Amino acid sequence: MRPGLPASVVLHAALIAWIVVGLPWKRAAEDAVVVDAMPIEFVPVADVAALKLGQKTAKPKDEITPKETKQAAKETEGTRAGTDAREEPPPPVPEAKPELPMPQPKPEPVKAPEPMPEPPKPEPVRLPEPRPQPKPEPVKAPEPKPDLPKEAEKAKDLGEGKLPIPKEPPKDTKALDKILEDQKKLDDKKAEEKRLADAKAAADAKAKADAKAAADRAAKAAADKAAADKTAEAAKARAQFNPGQISDILNKNRTGSSAAPVQQTASLGSPSGRLNVARMTQSETDALVGQIKRCWNPPIGSAEAGIGVTLRFSMNQDGTLSGQPEIIEAPAHPLGPALAASARRALMQCGPYKMPPEKYAAWRLVEATFNPKDVF
Amino acid sequence: MNADVAQVALAAPNASISLLTLFWSAHIVVKLVMAGLFLASVWCWAIIVDKIVLFLRTRRQMDHFEQVFWSGQSLEDLYRTLSARNNNGMPALFVAAMREWKRSHEGGRPAIGSLQQRIDKVMDVTINREVERFNSNLLVLATIGASGPFIGLFGTVWGIMTAFQGIAASKNTSLAVVAPGIAEALFATAIGLVASIPAVIAYNKLSSDAGALGNRLETFADEFSAILSRQIDERHAA
Numbered sequence: 001m002r003p004g005l006p007a008s009v010v011l012h013a014a015l016i017a018w019i020v021v022g023l024p025w026k027r028a029a030e031d032a033v034v035v036d037a038m039p040i041e042f043v044p045v046a047d048v049a050a051l052k053l054g055q056k057t058a059k060p061k062d063e064i065t066p067k068e069t070k071q072a073a074k075e076t077e078g079t080r081a082g083t084d085a086r087e088e089p090p091p092p093v094p095e096a097k098p099e100l101p102m103p104q105p106k107p108e109p110v111k112a113p114e115p116m117p118e119p120p121k122p123e124p125v126r127l128p129e130p131r132p133q134p135k136p137e138p139v140k141a142p143e144p145k146p147d148l149p150k151e152a153e154k155a156k157d158l159g160e161g162k163l164p165i166p167k168e169p170p171k172d173t174k175a176l177d178k179i180l181e182d183q184k185k186l187d188d189k190k191a192e193e194k195r196l197a198d199a200k201a202a203a204d205a206k207a208k209a210d211a212k213a214a215a216d217r218a219a220k221a222a223a224d225k226a227a228a229d230k231t232a233e234a235a236k237a238r239a240q241f242n243p244g245q246i247s248d249i250l251n252k253n254r255t256g257s258s259a260a261p262v263q264q265t266a267s268l269g270s271p272s273g274r275l276n277v278a279r280m281t282q283s284e285t286d287a288l289v290g291q292i293k294r295c296w297n298p299p300i301g302s303a304e305a306g307i308g309v310t311l312r313f314s315m316n317q318d319g320t321l322s323g324q325p326e327i328i329e330a331p332a333h334p335l336g337p338a339l340a341a342s343a344r345r346a347l348m349q350c351g352p353y354k355m356p357p358e359k360y361a362a363w364r365l366v367e368a369t370f371n372p373k374d375v376f
Numbered sequence: 377m378n379a380d381v382a383q384v385a386l387a388a389p390n391a392s393i394s395l396l397t398l399f400w401s402a403h404i405v406v407k408l409v410m411a412g413l414f415l416a417s418v419w420c421w422a423i424i425v426d427k428i429v430l431f432l433r434t435r436r437q438m439d440h441f442e443q444v445f446w447s448g449q450s451l452e453d454l455y456r457t458l459s460a461r462n463n464n465g466m467p468a469l470f471v472a473a474m475r476e477w478k479r480s481h482e483g484g485r486p487a488i489g490s491l492q493q494r495i496d497k498v499m500d501v502t503i504n505r506e507v508e509r510f511n512s513n514l515l516v517l518a519t520i521g522a523s524g525p526f527i528g529l530f531g532t533v534w535g536i537m538t539a540f541q542g543i544a545a546s547k548n549t550s551l552a553v554v555a556p557g558i559a560e561a562l563f564a565t566a567i568g569l570v571a572s573i574p575a576v577i578a579y580n581k582l583s584s585d586a587g588a589l590g591n592r593l594e595t596f597a598d599e600f601s602a603i604l605s606r607q608i609d610e611r612h613a614a
Contacts, residue, residue, distance in 0.1 A: 004426030008418050019395050310550070329550035332543055 038280065038366045040289050280362045284355065288363070291353055296346035298372035299338040307331035308371040309340045311347060317360050319352035328367060343370040395563065402560040403538050409531035410567050416520045416527075417571035423513045424578040431510070431585050434465050438592060441466045465506055465589075466596055472502045473600055488612065492605050499597040506593055510586035514579060521576035528568015535561025 310329035314322045325347045330340045347368070355363050399410055444454065455474040458467050476498045480487045539557025546553050 002422075002426050003429055004422035004424070005418075007425045008421035011421055012414070012418050329548060329552070332547045332549050336549070 038285075038363050040285055040366060040368045280359060284359070284363075288353055288355060288366070289368075291350050292346055292368065295350035296343065296370065298342050298370070299335050302335045302339045303372035305331075305333055305335055306373070307333045307336060307339060308369055309336070309343050310367060310369045311340070311343050312365065312367045313347055314365045315351075315353060315355070315363060317357055319355050321348060321351045324348075329369075339370070339372065343368070346370075398556075398560050398563050401556060402563075403534060405534050406531045406538075406560055406564050409527055409534070409564050413524060413527055413531075413564075413567045413571045416524065417567075417574075420517060420520050420571060420575045420578070423516055424574065424582070427514070427578075427582045427585075431582070431589065434510075434589055437464070438466045438589075438596075441470070442596070445470070464509075466593060468506065469499055469502045469593060469597055470600065472498045473597075473604065477604060488608055491608055492601075495604055496597075496601055499601065503590065503593045503597060507586065507590040510589055511583070514583050514586065517575045517579035517582070521572045521579055524568045524572025524575065525565070526568075528565040528572075531564025531568070532561040535564060 308329075309327065309331065311325045312328045313325035316322045325344045327340050327344070330336045333339075399407065402410065451474065455471065455478075458471050459475070461467075463471050473495050476495050477491070480491045480494070535557050537557075539554050539561065542553045542557055543549055
């Protein structure tokens with residue numbers, strides 16, 4: 001007799017069913033919107049240093065003991081997994097499968113284009129080192145070799161030529177002078193390492209962790225010997241083992257953050273799995289983090305407060321910032337706004353960033369976590 | 377090389393933010409508010425459907441009855457036909473008046489002195505009863521329409537409180553911390569509006585319809601009363 005109630009119930013049930021099942025066209029739109037950012041992190045120095053010290057003492061790559069890296073990985077599975085992965089991969093892979101030339105050839109072509117746009121230090125310098133590889137030499141063969149020995153002897157001196165841009169920003173910041181100097185040293189070492197690695201085109205495969213360790217090793221090696229051959233081998237080894245390690249890491253953790261020797265940690269993997277993080281090498285990520293760090297002057301007291309801030313920014317293909325950095329996560333702390341502002345300033349100040357153009361898809365969108373503890 | 381494998385291994389479940397997950401993750405108070413508003417919406421639409429059906433049927437019935445009434449058919453015949461049924465609306469009005477008329481003429485001495493007033497009273501009572509039937513439950517619509525947004529707002533305020541508590545607890549202003557609370561808060565208001573907007577519109581429409589139908593009954597009652605009054609006066613004179 002009264003059709004109202006049944007009709008209303010049916011109507012609402014249909015509405016709920018509609019919501020549950022979802023609107024097909026709307027769903028498609030939502031899927032399309034999702035974008036993954038390349039995550040990079042600044043990790044407290046102490047933890048990383050402990051892990052790296054062991055590596056640094058080790059020679060090029062043979063000395064790096066898989067045991068240590070494995071232990072580290074176990075200890076810090078969640079957050080440090082990335083770091084472990086980086087470290088681990090180099091030692092074991094080289095030994096187990098020293099013969100993986102495939103990665104090397106690719107990197108060379110890539111590098112060639114880079115040097116041209118970016119005269120600075122990183123790429124051009126690297127090219128010379130790779131003596132073994134005929135291709136890179138023709139481009140900038142003369143420069144690299146001289147740099148290497150010099151760097152090994154006097155990393156600081158060489159720093160000028162290598163990293164003109166990054167150094168300037170630190171000078172501005174008084175508070176960070178010491179840090180900057182340390183960083184510069186580290187950077188120089190890294191640069192050397194990187195050069196070597198790049199020379200062999202293994203740069204892609206190798207992580208940043210290697211960069212520091214490699215830097216130390218490289219310095220020693222250079223002092224002791226020409227070390228060019230050794231470094232080349234090390235680079236190869238790194239390249240070789242990296243892929244395997246990366247996959248392992250990925251399997252273990254969705255996002256593993258790998259801490260670079262001193263400064264940086266690159267996290268591998270993305271929550272949605274859409275980001276091809278695997279393609280970015282540690283050294284590449286490290287380079288970005290190092291470049292940003294040079295300009296970063298966190299507010300005093302922020303390190304003690306134990307706060308951090310996460311920014312997301314997108315870059316153009318030439319490494320310049322595209323638009324304003326966006327604050328993703330800021331601490332609810334009196335220093336929070338200042339910290340966020342400082343991180344933002346650093347990002348805008350330090351560009352353009354030297355990134356491999358061929359991997360633009362991987363670093364187009366970057367999510368950087370700034371933790372002042374890392375700097376101090 | 378291993379990149380492909382890595383990508384596959386990376387594939388992680390995306391946290392879906394559907395309306396249902398919003399509901400289930402809400403605070404119990406907000407959940408109650410949402411459920412209450414949903415039930416209100418169900419009730420609301422039940423009334424709306426009932427009223428629309430009732431008014432349509434009544435209007436059709438009135439049209440039909442007026443056609444028959446003014447067709448010149450004998451009122452006695454019409455009364456005989458209709459009195460056997462259970463009537464609503466205009467026929468009920470007619471039957472009530474005719475019954476009073478008949479009763480007043482029963483027996484040896486017809487009581488026609490104040491028959492006019494009695495018939496008017498009977499028709500008034502019938503009209504009141506019908507109009508009351510038209511208007512019943514319309515106040516529910518008015519209530520839901522007026523209070524729905526406030527109830528939803530209550531849920532919203534509660535959800536915002538949750539969001540701020542989240543900020544305080546995590547000492548972090550990340551969107552991820554604030555967003556769920558805000559979303560569930562806004563969802564409560566959305567449900568409130570979804571329930572109350574149709575209620576307000578339907579209340580205005582239905583109450584004006586009910587008034588129109590009531591007026592139509594009044595008009596018919598006046599016309600019929602005039603006819604009966606003429607009959608009474610003619611019998612008086614006779």
